Amino acid sequence: MFPKPIEKSSRTWQLGYQALLPTVMLLWLAPLLAVALFSIRPDSDFLIGNYWGWPSSFEMIKNYGMVFSSAMPRYIMNSFLITIPTVVGAVTLSCMTGFALGVYKFRGNLLIFFMFIAGNFVPFQILMVPVRDLTLDMGLYNTKTGLVLFHIAFQTGFCTLFMRNFIKALPHELIEAARVEGIAEWRIFWFVVLPLMKPAIAALSVLIFTFIWNDYFWAIVLTQGENAQPVTAGITSFNAQFRAMYHLMSAGSIIAALPPVLMFFLMQKHFIAGLTLGAVK
Amino acid sequence: MNKTLMKQDWYQRNEIAITPWLFLVPGLIMFAIYVVFPIFQSFRISLFKWDGLGSLATHGEYIGMANYEKLLTRDRSFNISLWNNLKWLVFYLAAIPAGLFIALFLNQAVRGIRLYKSLFFFPFVISQIVVGLVFTWFYDPQYGLFNGIIGFIGFKPINVLGDPTLSTYGVIAAGLWPQTAYCMILYLTGLNSVDPEQTEAARLDGAKGMRMLWHVILPQLRPATFIAFVVTVIGSLRSFDLISIMTNGGPFGSSRVLSFYMFEKSLSEYGFKMGYGAAIAVILFLIMMVFIGYFLWRMYKDEKAVNR
Numbered sequence: 336m337f338p339k340p341i342e343k344s345s346r347t348w349q350l351g352y353q354a355l356l357p358t359v360m361l362l363w364l365a366p367l368l369a370v371a372l373f374s375i376r377p378d379s380d381f382l383i384g385n386y387w388g389w390p391s392s393f394e395m396i397k398n399y400g401m402v403f404s405s406a407m408p409r410y411i412m413n414s415f416l417i418t419i420p421t422v423v424g425a426v427t428l429s430c431m432t433g434f435a436l437g438v439y440k441f442r443g444n445l446l447i448f449f450m451f452i453a454g455n456f457v458p459f460q461i462l463m464v465p466v467r468d469l470t471l472d473m474g475l476y477n478t479k480t481g482l483v484l485f486h487i488a489f490q491t492g493f494c495t496l497f498m499r500n501f502i503k504a505l506p507h508e509l510i511e512a513a514r515v516e517g518i519a520e521w522r523i524f525w526f527v528v529l530p531l532m533k534p535a536i537a538a539l540s541v542l543i544f545t546f547i548w549n550d551y552f553w554a555i556v557l558t559q560g561e562n563a564q565p566v567t568a569g570i571t572s573f574n575a576q577f578r579a580m581y582h583l584m585s586a587g588s589i590i591a592a593l594p595p596v597l598m599f600f601l602m603q604k605h606f607i608a609g610l611t612l613g614a615v616k
Numbered sequence: 617m618n619k620t621l622m623k624q625d626w627y628q629r630n631e632i633a634i635t636p637w638l639f640l641v642p643g644l645i646m647f648a649i650y651v652v653f654p655i656f657q658s659f660r661i662s663l664f665k666w667d668g669l670g671s672l673a674t675h676g677e678y679i680g681m682a683n684y685e686k687l688l689t690r691d692r693s694f695n696i697s698l699w700n701n702l703k704w705l706v707f708y709l710a711a712i713p714a715g716l717f718i719a720l721f722l723n724q725a726v727r728g729i730r731l732y733k734s735l736f737f738f739p740f741v742i743s744q745i746v747v748g749l750v751f752t753w754f755y756d757p758q759y760g761l762f763n764g765i766i767g768f769i770g771f772k773p774i775n776v777l778g779d780p781t782l783s784t785y786g787v788i789a790a791g792l793w794p795q796t797a798y799c800m801i802l803y804l805t806g807l808n809s810v811d812p813e814q815t816e817a818a819r820l821d822g823a824k825g826m827r828m829l830w831h832v833i834l835p836q837l838r839p840a841t842f843i844a845f846v847v848t849v850i851g852s853l854r855s856f857d858l859i860s861i862m863t864n865g866g867p868f869g870s871s872r873v874l875s876f877y878m879f880e881k882s883l884s885e886y887g888f889k890m891g892y893g894a895a896i897a898v899i900l901f902l903i904m905m906v907f908i909g910y911f912l913w914r915m916y917k918d919e920k921a922v923n924r
Contacts, residue, residue, distance in 0.1 A: 337807065337828065337832075338723065340724065341724045342725075352724070352726070356726075356732055360732055363735075363736055364738065365761060366750045366751060366754045367739070370753065428642055431640070431643060435640045436640075439636040441633065447640065450647075450652070452912060452915070453908050457901060458875055458897065458900045458901055459854070459856070460874075460878040461654070461658045461901040462650070462651060463882065463893075463897065464654075464668070465653070467883075469649070469650075469654075484646075487646060488646035488649065489650060489651060492647060492651065521635065524639070549742075549743035551743065551744065551856075552856055552879075556883065567743050584749070588750070589746075592742040595741050603734060607801060607805065610798075
């Protein structure tokens with residue numbers, strides 16, 4: 336293990352380390368803690384310049400209540416209605432593409448695989464004008480559907496990379512054995528491979544959930560207004576509405592950030608597996 | 617009877633050749649429509665003068681390479697954006713050693729370390745929009761924590777985001793926060809798979825500290841370093857959200873990057889110059905293709921090694 340395990344070092348350093356951990360963590364999260372502190376202050380604190388002292392009163396319920404009586408819940412609902420179908424769609428498509436590219440040897444396999452990877456890394460701007468046009472032409476501009484369709488297509492690139500590598504690492508003998516038994520290929524997919532992919536599906540789902548929830552660029556390119564915009568875009572209009580009311584803006588930001596954070600803490604193991612397994616083998 | 621038998625034979629004979637394509641078709645179609653074709657379309661649009669109204673064929677005016685010529689010779693904003701992209705690229709890489717440093721700090725088996733690791737990873741999970749807001753307030757000249765700290769040490773307040781020479785660095789620093797967290801998690805996972813026997817053997821040989829890190833640990837962390845490099849470079853060239861939230865490209869366009877400038881040209885109050893925007897996007901795409909190409913080449917070599 337590197338660095339040297341702390342329990343093998345001197346008692347003072349052990350205690351020092353234990354004290355250092357929370358200190359460094361507080362510094363690391365200081366900008367966020369500041370916002371959390373803002374979000375429970377009364378607005379009068381900002382008028383009298385009490386930014387960093389003890390709050391003169393705790394207004395958590397009032398501030399967060401204000402956020403919930405604004406357009407914020409609409410935006411959050413939109414975010415869910417965009418994110419969940421995207422996760423389902425992209426994971427479904429990539430289970431199939433990953434299976435095809437991970438199990439079969441055929442001409443063009445690697446080429447298609449590399450196309451998915453390359454597409455996943457291109458700058459959004461090279462897609463922006465044509466995709467916006469296409470969405471307009473289909474009558475899907477400013478709809479959640481338009482956004483979902485694009486997200487599914489784009490995320491399929493990353494998901495395929497991930498799924499293909501995962502399936503490739505499964506023991507191939509399983510598939511061979513099933514073939515010897517005369518089982519149809521699609522049944523091999525459904526009954527042999529898919530059950531083994533559960534950890535990969537879980538990992539990808541959390542990851543894609545976070546990516547899509549946090550998307551801002553496509554939200555402002557393909558939607559406007561509270562009918563379809565997700566919370567990342569909505570927060571800017573929220574902030575325009577409550578300009579300079581920092582206690583409300585902070586509370587709004589914290590609400591907007593919460594779902595992926597909860598997702599991360601609930602599914603931590605899968606999340607980290609997802610971030611690293613797709614690439615670091 | 618005979619016919620069904622033949623049919624089955626045909627299916628069985630070709631099943632293994634056909635199945636992958638059946639599974640690929642839905643994903644390939646979606647990807648082609650939304651990712652592959654648009655790339656080519658952008659190349660085409662970049663040769664036109666087009667405000668995005670009506671179709672390109674009827675309302676666009678073909679002007680050849682004129683957009684590129686203007687970009688590369690007469691557009692000061694483009695130059696600034698390109699330079700800022702370079703700054704992003706260089707300074708963003710600091711996330712890699714910083715991530716490694718924190719990973720080494722946290723790679724201990726003490727009580728509650730798992731919670732600490734998750735809390736350190738926190739900035740990566742929240743959206744860049746929120747990170748941007750948080751840092752805008754952090755830098756605020758009047759009540760921000762940043763100026764609170766430097767004021768405490770005895771410096772005058774600095775309006776980081778309002779100063780054309782500092783704004784880009786201010787935004788990059790904000791971007792480093794989540795990116796360092798990302799690199800940290802990559803290294804933490806990498807450190808898990810470092811071979812303990814090698815480390816012990818090196819320790820018996822008297823290696824420790826920096827020498828140990830450099831000669832024994834880092835070589836084993838190469839896969840993690842590679843991924844950290846790829847995601848950091850791509851992330852730096854993709855930077856958009858933070859700039860949009862924190863400075864909106866300002867002051868005086870001093871914190872624009874190509875991705876932001878492209879958006880501004882094609883879809884904002886400055887007018888709908890889709891052709892010009894597409895040309896900017898193509899240049900950004902070509903820059904990124906260098907890195908994507910390198911990444912694919914590395915992966916190709918790995919694939920070859922595995923299949924041998």
